[in-house]
Amino acid sequence: MPSPEQWTRPDPGAGPAATAAQPSPEQVIAGLRATTEGGAELTQLLTPEGERLADSRFDPYLADIDAEALRGLYRDMVLVRRADRESNAMQRQGQLGIWVPLLGQEAAQVGSGRALRPADMAFPSYREHGVAYTRGIDFRDLLGIFRCTDHSGWDPAEYGFHPYTIVIGNQVLNAAGYAMGQKFDGKVGNADDVDNEATIVYFGDGATSQGDVHEGFVWGAVYDAPVVYFCQNNQWAISEPTERQSRLPLYQRARGYGFPGIRVDGNDVLACLAVTRWALDECRHGNGPVLIEAFTYRMDAHTTTDDPTRYRLSDELEAWKLKDPIERVRVHLARAGCAEQDFFDGVDAEADEFAAQLRDFCFNMPDPPPERIFSEVYADTPAALDAQREEYLSYLAGFAGGEH
Template identity: 85%
Template sequence: MSSDEQWTRPEPGEGPAVVAGQPSPEQVIAGLRATSEGGSDLTQLLTPEGQRVHSPQFDPYVADIDGKALQDLYRDMVIVRRGDREANAMQRQGQLGIWVPLLGQEAAQVGSGRAMKPGDMAFPSYREHGVAYTRGVDFRELLGIFRCSDQGGWDFKKHGFHPYTIVIGNQVLNAAGYAMGQKFEGKVGDEDGQATVTYFGDGATSQGDVHEGFVWAAVYDAPVVFFCQNNQWAISEPTERQSRLPLYQRARGYGFPGIRVDGNDVLGCLAVTRWALEECRHGNGPVLIEAFTYRMDAHTTTDDPTRYRLSDELEEWKLKDPIERVRAYLARSGFADQAFFDEVDAEADRFAAELRDYCFNMPDPPPSRIFDNVYAEGNPLLDKQREEYLSYLAGFAETAGGH
C-alpha cells in the first residue's frame, strides 16, 4: 500500500523502501497536511454546507435515518452543547471546580454514542459528556465530578457507560481488557454480539497505555472500537508535533483496520461507528476510528488557548460547525422548519435552566461519603478507618459546643 499520505515501508513486492526508512520532503509535507486538513481518505456523508455525500460503503449504515431521526440527532447535539455551555459558565461563577468543554465535538460524540446498542460498553476519558447523554446518563450526574462532590454516581452497568477516567489513556487499556472478557464469555460472533467503544484524544495516542491496549486487542481479536477524537490540540501541542502520519494509519502497524471520518459530520460518525461495531460483534477484531474534528474552546477552564493558537484557525473551523450543517440539511430538504428549530432551542434552554438550578442547590456530601463505593462489599479495615475519622470530626463539634 502506498499513497501521497503514507511514507512507511511498502508491503513486500510493492516496490523499494524509502532510503534508510526516511520519508522524502514531499511525503513529510503530505503527511502533515493530511494531519491538519483531513486528507483524501476522510469519510464524509454531510458537508459543512449541509449537502449529502453518498457513499456505497457507508450509506447502508444510515439507511434508517429519515427526517425524523435526523431531527433527533440535531436535538441531541443542540441540547448537549447547551448543557456544556451552561456548565462552562457555572465554573466561571465558582459553582464548579473545573469544566472540560466539548464545544465543536458534538457530532463525534452523539454520532458514535447513538451507534451503540444497549449491551455495548463505553469507556470515556473526561470530555465525553455527549456520549454520556446518548447512553442515558443524567447530565446532572456529571456535575458532581467537576464540583468535587462525588466520583460519578450513575450505574455504569445499566447505562453501558463507565466512570470518567482522568489519567490520560488509561481507559483504553481497561476497555481492551473488558472487550477481551466479552470475547471469552462468547458474547461475539453474530448480529446480537456485544462490543466496546473507548474514547481518547489525539494527545493520548502518545501514551503507553493506549499502545498496550492496541497490542492486547489485536492479539486477542477483542471486540473494541478505539475512537480517537482528534481535536487537533493535546492541550497546547498540535497533532503534527506528535505524529508524522495521520493517526488512523497507526492501526496498520497493529494489524487491524483504521479509518478517518469527519468528526463534525454526525451522519458520518454514526455510519462509521456502526460499521466498526458490526466488525467487532462478528468477531473480526478491533477497529481504530479517527474522528477528525476541532476543539473550539479551551482544553479545560484552566487553559488559555489564545496563548498557543491563532484566531484565524478557529474562525476557519467555525465554518465547519457540526450543528449548523445538520440545520442547513434539514431546512434544505424540507425536513424541518423554523418552528422546529425554535422548539429545540426552547427545550435546550429549559435543559440548561434545570441544570443550573440543580447545581446551585446541590447539597454538600457528608464526610462519610469518601468511604462509600471504595469496595463493592464491606471491608473491616475501611470500616475501622471510617469510624476513627467520624469520631475525630465529632470531637471538633463537641469542643465547639463546650464553648
Template identity: 85%
Template sequence: MPSEHWTHPEPGDGPAAAAAQPTPEQVIAGLRATSEGGAELTQLLTPEGERVASPQFDRYVDDIDAEALKGLYRDMVLVRRADREANAMQRQGQLGIWVPLLGQEAAQIGSGRALEKRDMAFPSYREHGVAYARGIDLKEVLGIFRCTDHSGWDYQAHRFHPYTIVIGNQVLNAAGYAMGQKFEGKVGDEDSEATICYFGDGATSQGDVHEGFVWAAVYDAPIVFFCQNNQWAISEPTERQSRLPLYQRARGYGFPGIRVDGNDVLACLAVSRWALEECRHGNGPVLIEAFTYRMDAHTTTDDPTRYRLSDELEEWKLKDPIERVRAYLARGGGADQAFFDQVQADSDAFAAELRDYCFNMPEPPPDRIFSHVYAESTPLLDAQREEYLSYLDGFIGAGEH
C-alpha cells in the same frame, strides 16, 4: 496538488507549506477547502449541509430519515447548551473544573447513538455527549466536577463506565472488558456485544493505549477504539504526536483503521455502526479517528490563546457540526423555523434545570468519599473512614459537619 497534501503532507510527499512557498493555486485551494483530514476522510454531510454519497457507508444510515436526523440535531443542541451552562457554572464557582466538549458534539452523538443497549462504552473525561446518548442524567455528570461523586450512575445498567481522568488508562480497562466478552462467547451470534473506548489524540502517546492495542489485537477483542482527534493535546498539536495520521497506526497492530469527519454526525454514526458490527462478528478490533476540533479550552484551567491562533478557530467554525445538519434540514424542507425555535427553547430549559440542580445541590457528608469504593466495605477502608472523621472532629465547630 490537493490542499491537504501541502498543509498535512504524507510521509515522503516533501515539505509542508510552512517550509516552502505555496503556489497561488495552492493558497486558493486551501482557502476554499471545506473539509480537513485528507483524501481518506469519510464524509456524508459537508459543512455546507450537502449530502455526499458513500457506497460503503450509506447502508448504515438508511434508517436515518428527516425525523431521525432532527433527533440527532436536537441531541447535539441540548448537549452543547448543557456544556456551555456547565462551563459558565465553573466560572461562577459552582464546579471545581469543567472539561468542554464544544465542537465535538457530532463525534459523540453519532458514535453514542450507534451503540446497542448491550454494548459497553468506556469514556475518558470529555464524553458528556456519549453519556447523554446512553441515557445518563447529566446532573450525575455534574457531581463529578463538583467533587461530590465518583460517578453517580449505575454503569452496568447504562453500559457506560465511570469517567477516567488518568490519560489513556481506560483503554486498558476497555481492552480487558472486550477480551472478557470474547472469552464468554458474546461474539458472533445474534446477541453479540461490542465495546467502544474513547480517548483523545494526546492519549495516543501514552503507553496504556499501545498496550491496549496489542492485547486487543492478539485476542481479536470486539472493541472499537474511538480516537477524537481534536487537533490539540492540551497545548501540543497532533503533528507533535505522530508522523503518520493517527488512523494509520492501526496497521502496525494488524487491525483496520479509518478516519471519519468528526464534525459530521451522519458519518460518525455510519462508521461507528460499521465498526461495531465488525467487532460483534469477530472481526475486531477497529480504530476510528474522528477528525474534529476542540473549539474551547482543554479544561477551564487552560488558556488556548497561549498556543493556537484565532484564525484557526475561525476556520473550524465554518465546519460546525450542528450548523451543517441545520443547513441540510432547512434546505431539504425536513424542518422549519418552528422546529429550530422549539429545540432552542428546550435546550434553554434543559440548561436551566441543570443550573438549578447544581446551585441547590446539597453538600455531601464528609464520609461520602468512602462510600461505594468497593461493593462491600473492607477493614482498611473502615479504619481510614474513622481516622478521617476523628481528624475532622478535632476542629472548632466540628459538630456542624
C-alpha cells in the same frame, strides 16, 4: 525516489516507501500535513454546507435515518452543546471546580454514541458528556464529578457507560480487558446477532502517545477483542498540535497492530454514526478491533484552567467555525424541507429550559456527608478503609457541636 504520497500512505503493493531514517524534506512535510488536514481518505456524508453525499459503503448503515431521526440527532447536539456551555459558565461562577468543554465535538460524540446498542459498553475519558447523554446518563450526574462531590452518579452496568477516567489513556487498557471478557463469555460471533456485544473506548489525539494506549491496542489485536478504539482528534493535545504526536495520520497506526483504521469527519454526525455502526458490527461478528479517527476540532479550551490563545491562532478557530457540526445539520434539514423554523425555535427553547434545570440543580446541590468519600469505592470495603472512616468521623465529632 518514493513520492510524498507513498510516504504518507505506504499501502502494500504501492511501491517502495521511504525508510523512517531517510525521508526527504518533501516527504516529511507531506506526512505532517496529512496529520492536520482531512485528506482524500476522510469519510464524509454531510458537507459543511449541508449537502448529503452518497456513499455505497456506509449508506446502508443509515437506512433507518429518516427525517424524524435526523431531527433527533440535531436536537441531541443542540441540547448537549447548551448543557456544555452552561456548565462552562457555572465553573466560571465558582459552582464547579473545573469543566472540560466539548464544544465542536458534538457530532463525534452523539453520532458514535447513538450507534451503540444497550448491551454494548462505552469507556470514556473525561470529555465524553455527549456520549454519556446518549447512554441515558442524567447530565446532572456529571456535575457532581466536576463539583467534586461524587465519583460518578450512575451504575456502569446499568447504562453501559464506565465512569470518567482522568489518567490519560488508561481507559484503553480497561476497555481492551472488558472486550476480551465479552469474547471469553461468548458474546461475539453468534449466529443470533442479538446476543453479540461490543465495546467502544474514547480518547484524544494526545493520548495516542501514551503507553497505555499502545498496550491496549496490542491486547485487543492479539485477542481479536470486540473493541472500537475511537480517537477524537481535536488537533490539540492541550497545547501540543497533532503533528508533534505523529508523522502519519493517526488512523494509519492501526495497520501496525494488524487491524483496520479509518478516518471520519468528526464534525459530520451522519458519518460518525454510520462508521461507528460499521465498526461495532465488525467487532460483534468476531473481526477484531477497529480504530476510528474522528477528525474534529476543540473549539474551546482543553479545560477551564487552560488558555488556548497562548498556543493557537484565532484564524484557525475561525476556519473551523465554518465546519460547525450543528449548523450543517440545520442547513440540511432546512434545504431538504425536513424542518420548519418552528422546529428549530422549539429545540432552542428546550435547550434553554434544559440549561435552567442544570443551573438550578447545581446551585442547590447539597454537600455530601463526609462519610461519602469512603463509600462506593470498593465492592467489598477493606477493613483498613473501614478503620480510616471511623477514625475520620471520630475526629470530626471532636469539634464544637460534636457533629460532622
